[in-house]
Amino acid sequence: MKPLDSLKALTPDALAALEQSGVSRRSFLKRSGVLVVGFSTGLLTSRLAAPGSAAAQRLDGAGSNQLDAWIAIGADGNVTAYTGKCELGHGLFTAQTQLVAEELSVPFERVKLLQCDTALTPDQGTTSGAQSHPTNFNQANLALAGATAREALLQRASSQLGVAVDQLAVKDGVISAKADPSKKVSYAQLVGGRKFNTELNRAAKRKNPSEWTVLGKPIPRIEIPAMATGQFEYVHNVRVPGMLHGRVVRPPAVGSTVASVDESSVAGMPGLVKVVAKKNFVGVVAEKPWQAIQAAGKLKVTWTPGPGLPAHNTFHDYLRSQTARDTFAVNSKDVDAKLASPAKVVKATYLYPYQMHASFATACAVADVQGGKATVWSATQAVYPMKNSVAMVLGIPSDGVRVIFRMASGCYGCNGADTVSYDAALLSQAVGKPVRVQLTRQDEMAWENYGLAYVIDQRVALDASGTIVAWDHESWAPNLGARPGDNAPGNVVTGFLVGFQPNVPAPRTPAPEPTNYGNNSNAVPSYVTGCVGAQCGGTGKIQSQRVLTHDVKSPFFTGPLRAPARLQNTFAHESFMDEIAASVKADPVEYRLRHLADPRLIEVVKSAAKTASWETRPSPRPGNRRTGIVAGRGISCVLYEGDNGYCSVVAEVEVNQDTGAINVKRFVVANDCGPISNPDGLRNQLEGGALHGLSRALFEEVTWDDRKVTSIDWRTYRPLYVGADVPSIETVLINRPDARAMGAGETAVTVIAAAIANAVYDATGARIRQIPLTPDRVKAALAARA
Amino acid sequence: MANFNLRVNGRSHTVDVDPATPLLYVLSDDLELRGPKFGCGLGQCGSCTVIADGQAIRSCMTPVSNVAGSTITTLEGLGTVEKPHPIQKAFIDEQAMQCGFCVNGVIMTAKAFLDKNPKATEPQVRQALSGVLCRCGAHTRMLRAIKAYAQGVKA
Numbered sequence: 001m002k003p004l005d006s007l008k009a010l011t012p013d014a015l016a017a018l019e020q021s022g023v024s025r026r027s028f029l030k031r032s033g034v035l036v037v038g039f040s041t042g043l044l045t046s047r048l049a050a051p052g053s054a055a056a057q058r059l060d061g062a063g064s065n066q067l068d069a070w071i072a073i074g075a076d077g078n079v080t081a082y083t084g085k086c087e088l089g090h091g092l093f094t095a096q097t098q099l100v101a102e103e104l105s106v107p108f109e110r111v112k113l114l115q116c117d118t119a120l121t122p123d124q125g126t127t128s129g130a131q132s133h134p135t136n137f138n139q140a141n142l143a144l145a146g147a148t149a150r151e152a153l154l155q156r157a158s159s160q161l162g163v164a165v166d167q168l169a170v171k172d173g174v175i176s177a178k179a180d181p182s183k184k185v186s187y188a189q190l191v192g193g194r195k196f197n198t199e200l201n202r203a204a205k206r207k208n209p210s211e212w213t214v215l216g217k218p219i220p221r222i223e224i225p226a227m228a229t230g231q232f233e234y235v236h237n238v239r240v241p242g243m244l245h246g247r248v249v250r251p252p253a254v255g256s257t258v259a260s261v262d263e264s265s266v267a268g269m270p271g272l273v274k275v276v277a278k279k280n281f282v283g284v285v286a287e288k289p290w291q292a293i294q295a296a297g298k299l300k301v302t303w304t305p306g307p308g309l310p311a312h313n314t315f316h317d318y319l320r321s322q323t324a325r326d327t328f329a330v331n332s333k334d335v336d337a338k339l340a341s342p343a344k345v346v347k348a349t350y351l352y353p354y355q356m357h358a359s360f361a362t363a364c365a366v367a368d369v370q371g372g373k374a375t376v377w378s379a380t381q382a383v384y385p386m387k388n389s390v391a392m393v394l395g396i397p398s399d400g401v402r403v404i405f406r407m408a409s410g411c412y413g414c415n416g417a418d419t420v421s422y423d424a425a426l427l428s429q430a431v432g433k434p435v436r437v438q439l440t441r442q443d444e445m446a447w448e449n450y451g452l453a454y455v456i457d458q459r460v461a462l463d464a465s466g467t468i469v470a471w472d473h474e475s476w477a478p479n480l481g482a483r484p485g486d487n488a489p490g491n492v493v494t495g496f497l498v499g500f501q502p503n504v505p506a507p508r509t510p511a512p513e514p515t516n517y518g519n520n521s522n523a524v525p526s527y528v529t530g531c532v533g534a535q536c537g538g539t540g541k542i543q544s545q546r547v548l549t550h551d552v553k554s555p556f557f558t559g560p561l562r563a564p565a566r567l568q569n570t571f572a573h574e575s576f577m578d579e580i581a582a583s584v585k586a587d588p589v590e591y592r593l594r595h596l597a598d599p600r601l602i603e604v605v606k607s608a609a610k611t612a613s614w615e616t617r618p619s620p621r622p623g624n625r626r627t628g629i630v631a632g633r634g635i636s637c638v639l640y641e642g643d644n645g646y647c648s649v650v651a652e653v654e655v656n657q658d659t660g661a662i663n664v665k666r667f668v669v670a671n672d673c674g675p676i677s678n679p680d681g682l683r684n685q686l687e688g689g690a691l692h693g694l695s696r697a698l699f700e701e702v703t704w705d706d707r708k709v710t711s712i713d714w715r716t717y718r719p720l721y722v723g724a725d726v727p728s729i730e731t732v733l734i735n736r737p738d739a740r741a742m743g744a745g746e747t748a749v750t751v752i753a754a755a756i757a758n759a760v761y762d763a764t765g766a767r768i769r770q771i772p773l774t775p776d777r778v779k780a781a782l783a784a785r786a
Numbered sequence: 787m788a789n790f791n792l793r794v795n796g797r798s799h800t801v802d803v804d805p806a807t808p809l810l811y812v813l814s815d816d817l818e819l820r821g822p823k824f825g826c827g828l829g830q831c832g833s834c835t836v837i838a839d840g841q842a843i844r845s846c847m848t849p850v851s852n853v854a855g856s857t858i859t860t861l862e863g864l865g866t867v868e869k870p871h872p873i874q875k876a877f878i879d880e881q882a883m884q885c886g887f888c889v890n891g892v893i894m895t896a897k898a899f900l901d902k903n904p905k906a907t908e909p910q911v912r913q914a915l916s917g918v919l920c921r922c923g924a925h926t927r928m929l930r931a932i933k934a935y936a937q938g939v940k941a
Binding site (some may be wrong): 086089090093098205220221223224226227228229230231232233234236237239245270288289290291295359360361362407408409410412431439440441444554598609680684687688689690691692694713714715720721723724728729 | 787822824826853859864866878882883887888889890892893895912915920923924925926929
């Protein structure tokens with residue numbers, strides 16, 4: 001399969017701009033070959049890189065206010081759109097293509113989207129946090145560009161045809177007079193091959209969702225035919241002329257440093273090009289991958305032993321004992337008083353382990369560093385920030401760095417994509433040739449930025465009617481590093497090994513009083529008012545509330561992992577809500593609704609319950625035997641990030657009380673993310689999130705010994721295999737065409753763990769407060785039943 | 787280094803490599819195929835699966851010297867975007883993937899199994915896929931696609 005020729009996708013303007021930005025046409029051609037669109041197939045080639053179909057784009061990067069940075073109409077009338085939000089396997093590429101086609105009233109097939117290349121596309125920062133749908137589908141950025149372009153084209157057509165704008169109709173890229181369709185002009189005639197030369201118009205009117213013909217439809221994803229037939233180009237498939245292969249040699253233990261590197265140990269090995277050592281970063285470069293693997297395995301490096309690690313089995317106690325950065329999310333200052341003399345107090349502690357992204361593919365990148373210039377093909381979510389962080393790692397000006405996104409396997413957050421990009425860049429710099437690096441499974445798993453472990457203490461005060469009158473939440477979580485952003489390459493292991501420091505929480509106690517309300521981490525439970533001063537942003541009714549968090553320094557790198565902190569907190573909140581309901585013998589759905597105020601959160605709870613034919617009664621389920629297999633159901637809900645997607649799930653499980661095994665039989669997921677851009681894409685995200693959540697709830701935990709991480713492959717970190725028992729998944733999509741677009745990639749994963757734990761309680765009367773819900777923990781909880 | 791003859795997707799290739807080189811590296815780097823993928827290098831995930839003489843094998847663990855002379859089929863050898871193999875079409879129809887990185891292992895394992903066991907029950911198919919991983923959670927869609935394909939084979 002020949003790669004696409006990216007130059008064909010660029011107009012002379014674009015090429016001139018590329019040259020002005022320091023990338024010569026020849027080197028652009030040489031280095032990127034094609035590689036603009038990310039995949040190539042016979043069928044797709046024509047629509048993805050039709051010669052002459054683009055593009056008058058400006059290449060002016062950052063947060064561009066210029067329409068030409070986002071949308072270009074080719075001389076043939078085809079549309080090229082530029083986005084800084086990247087496809088990660090979640091369907092965004094297709095949904096964004098739909099968005100542009102819809103706003104411009106052109107057929108889906110005539111829109112070509114170029115994504116995430118710092119030399120070509122608008123700087124949209126990092127593709128993360130379920131923020132792409134909110135960012136590009138509301139009245140801003142790509143959606144606004146589409147609306148601005150349509151209005152600009154209508155204005156020009158109006159002048160040209162002498163017909164008022166409101167008397168014009170648009171269809172398939174042709175504008176005509178409603179009264180006389182023979183009076184018409186095409187987009188190509190109006191602006192084809194030329195710039196708009198206009199700014200985004202904040203007042204440009206989006207198309208009314210009732211008129212949608214492309215957006216809102218279950219259009220199949222553009223990449224899937226190429227993926228299913230082995231033709232899709234992942235970052236792992238990027239091949240550059242003259243490319244060599246690198247392999248890194250990571251430390252054997254956390255905190256180990258290089259004492260010496262014996263280059264003679266690999267002297268004369270076939271294909272070996274160079275041994276590279278820079279502070280504690282060690283790697284080899286060879287002509288072929290297998291040669292690099294052999295050399296890296298044989299290279300003799302002497303390491304210091306490292307300082308040792310806190311014990312795994314008492315780690316949650318360790319967290320409580322550490323110096324911390326204390327923060328209040330809410331503090332009504334009356335919680336202690338309410339807890340002092342209530343009718344009843346309920347309290348519980350929840351524990352969550354470190355988990356890892358454990359991406360299916362190990363991380364891979366290709367870099368070509370020549371003097372002060374670097375091109376990096378990377379699967380990072382942080383394409384634009386990486387321009388600067390790579391420059392820092394290499395010690396070159398950031399102007400000389402170009403980062404080109406290529407998809408890898410699902411990342412679910414800050415996996416190894418950033419660190420391997422630095423690996424490839426460092427090794428390429430050392431040899432002056434393009435170098436490809438793909439990590440080993442162990443190097444990926446032992447050193448990635450883990451999702452946070454948590455200890456969460458919960459207490460509530462109840463009044464005589466069993467209603468909650470005060471909620472007290474206190475948590476401890478370990479942090480080290482995070483995304484590198486544009487100035488902290490030490491936040492991932494490679495940057496650290498070459499001498500940059502990771503971010504650590506700066507100790508702070510006592511916590512300052514909160515000054516505004518935000519619930520980005522979902523540390524605040526859904527059932528409180530979320531009032532800070534006069535501002536109340538919560539979704540519940542409980543007025544007395546205190547949420548105090550303690551960030552402590554982690555022994556391992558940490559970073560965002562799908563629903564970071566939000567899953568951990570939601571497991572604790574939603575498990576606890578169930579415990580409270582059980583303590584007053586209330587039905588879990590009814591009891592939630594009693595404390596909720598937000599109508600949309602109420603609606604997802606009701607929808608999930610209704611679809612699941614929820615039986616109104618308290619847990620545990622009456623009549624279940626205390627041996628053998630028993631069934632139960634549980635519910636949980638969240639407003640993700642406090643403002644970014646409503647979701648509720650009902651889980652139905654069977655628990656084998658003899659083995660402790662949990663078999664999840666059914667999920668019903670109700671979701672409201674505002675307007676639905678692609679219902680099948682949304683369902684795929686909810687289903688995938690549910691199973692990802694199941695895997696994390698039942699199986700996944702990072703382990704370590706006194707010096708090193710021991711969960712380093714699929715035997716020692718075993719997730720949900722394809723052949724495993726998987727539940728049926730029903731999704732209930734609540735479409736709100738007129739509401740603000742919200743995220744949907746991380747809602748379902750957030751609510752699953754608590755729903756399963758609640759269902760296990762319903763089935764057995766045993767409460768498990770620690771993830772993962774392993775058979776041993778189930779059996780221990782069963783044994784502890786009254 | 788030594789020369790090995792491989793018949794891959796109906797074409798003959800001669801490669802000059804270290805005999806211990808796993809087949810996967812020959813396929814991905816010497817032949818630049820995109821179907822078989824490196825996921826773990828340990829035979830634990832299935833992403834490198836190819837069909838050699840009718841048998842699904844893990845190419846990351848198979849030295850090229852072991853398969854010299856074998857007839858090897860990779861994902862791209864089954865069908866194309868324009869003319870996908872029925873099992874590939876079933877995955878496309880069901881939109882049975884997210885990142886798509888695992889589908890090589892799922893499709894190749896399921897196809898090799900169903901070729902030999904066309905009347906397999908769903909539990910048997912799942913057993914065959916017990917060593918194949920997906921991290922995006924497309925499990926239910928993939929199983930639906932395989933079922934649709936298997937029914938087509940039986941029909």
